Amino acid sequence: GVGNWFCKPTEFPNGLKPVSDECHRLGMRFVVWFEPERVGLESQIAKEHMDFVFKGEHSHLFKLNDPKARRWLTDLLLQRIKEYGIDVYRNDFNIEPLHFWRKYDEPNREGMNEIRYVEGLYEMWDELRAKNPKLLIDNCASGGRRIDLEMCMRSVPLWRSDSGCSPGHIDWNHGQTCALSQYIPLHTVATWSPDPYETRSAATAGAILEWGYLEDGFPIPLAKATVAEAKENQKYWYGxxxxxxxxxxxxxxxxxxxxxxxxxxxxxxxxxxxxxxxxxxxxxxxxxxxxxxxxxxxxxxxxxxxxxxxxxxxxxxxxxxxxxxxxxxxxxxxxxxx
The missing domain is CATH 2.60.40.1180 (Golgi alpha-mannosidase II)
Incomplete structure (x- = not known):
């Protein structure tokens, strides 16, 4: 995809498994962020497997509708999940796919690329989950843009909106929570400060903490109290x-x-x-x-x-x-x- 999906040997000579092991030792789960469907022009896939992509000007789209291409990608992801000890597979999707599907539709077969692509995505995720029963899929997709019923049956949007990419959207979080919670049971977004008003506005059954905890003067006691409160509230989000x-x-x-x-x-x-x-x-x-x-x-x-x-x-x-x-x-x- 946009990346090459292998570790840089200098920065990670032993791969990501030691990072995963340390997360598990600390009682945490290990998330790795993939975006396999958007294929960068200089990526390994683009250089070695152009038959696996719908060609584009600025990026390509991986052919999940192609059984051979999907098999290759599914095997790669299964290998990485096992090799790296991944608990949460994040699948991002920052591309508009419609014009790729339409451009390569056969005459009198409009819509078939889209149908087979979406079916292929479901099939790939089903296999990832079947072979890794404890795996959680984080359905990112530019922030909650794939929240149809079938996707929600297979995944959770831990990044429900890209409004979480920067601070200053506290009141927006109220509206997102009230709208989404009426039909999507689990979702999260980022909070940028341990301030009670801000974190209460964002936290659901979980919260993504974009806090400057390495900065001088960061309020550690406040942060601990805010996290403890959010954890105490968690159980109510399952009702x-x-x-x-x-x-x-x-x-x-x-x-x-x-x-x-x-x-x-x-x-x-x-x-x-x-x-x-x-x-x-x-x-x-x-x-x-x-x-x-x-x-x-x-x-x-x-x-x-x-x-x-x-x-x-x-x-x-x-x-x-x-x-x-x-x-x-x-x-x-x-x-x-x-």
């Missing part, structure tokens, strides 16, 4: 998602959503008062709670100060949230009272 307010991009909005685990009868609310929001209070109606049950509620502000109370499920359907600064956020966790 139901309820938007509690409309969500747009306006800086005057007060937005909130609810995560609820029916199996636990517990959940949380994430609320955000944006930078120009004039209201300190927001009343929300929580879903799926039992009106006559009693719930323990813990509210956590940006300073991570906690306030606890016990109220009924009926009161949770008219819960008033207060954030006295802007931009600001809070978490309200609830569970059945013991």
């Amino acid at each position: 139901d998602f309820y938007p509690l307010t409309p969500v747009g991009n306006a800086p005057i909005e007060f937005v909130a959503w609810q995560l609820h685990r029916p199996d636990l009868d517990a959940g949380l609310v994430l609320a955000f008062r944006r930078a120009q929001c004039g209201s300190e209070r927001l009343k929300v109606a929580l879903a799926a709670v039992k009106a006559d049950a009693k719930y323990s509620v813990e509210v956590i502000n940006d300073a991570r100060q906690k306030a606890a109370k016990t109220i009924t499920g009926a009161e949770l359907t008219a819960l008033e949230l207060e954030i006295d600064h802007k931009p600001g956020s809070l978490i309200a966790r609830y569970s059945l009272a013991k």
Whole structure:
């Protein structure tokens, strides 16, 4: 693809396996980023296997519709996954494929290259997963541009949007989370600071931390607290998602959503008062709670100060949230009272 998919012998004389081994020793999983379908003009594939590509001016497109080409690429990826000890295979896709498919369609067969290509992609991923049952596929694709049902059955978009490529898109994350979470159960995006408002705005069941932790003065204690909080919230993302307010991009909005685990009868609310929001209070109606049950509620502000109370499920359907600064956020966790 864009790369050649082998290690530079000087920088990695023993390949990537030692890196993978160290990740595993530290309790982490090892991700390697591939983009095999976009073929660079000077890449090994372009030089040695031009019969495997649709030719283009600035880059080529690998022929996943060609069984012979797909076999070659699948075998290469299987070899790298095993050789490097890869736990998460990231498949990026930064190319517009349609004009390649159309250009090389046979007369009166328009659309067949596209159909066979997509079928070939599914087949290749199915084989990667079948031969590596614990493998996770990170479906990147210029940031969440391949989120059809079949792709979501096989992969997770850990990079849901290229808006995560730079800081300054905190409010956009609210809209992405509320839109995507209603039909894609798992997705993540980058956060650029351990500030509670920013990371709460981005974190879902996971978070990509683009933090400057090597910089002088980086707030390590704050970062540790932010990571711990995100991990504590993780379990709620495996339940139901309820938007509690409309969500747009306006800086005057007060937005909130609810995560609820029916199996636990517990959940949380994430609320955000944006930078120009004039209201300190927001009343929300929580879903799926039992009106006559009693719930323990813990509210956590940006300073991570906690306030606890016990109220009924009926009161949770008219819960008033207060954030006295802007931009600001809070978490309200609830569970059945013991």
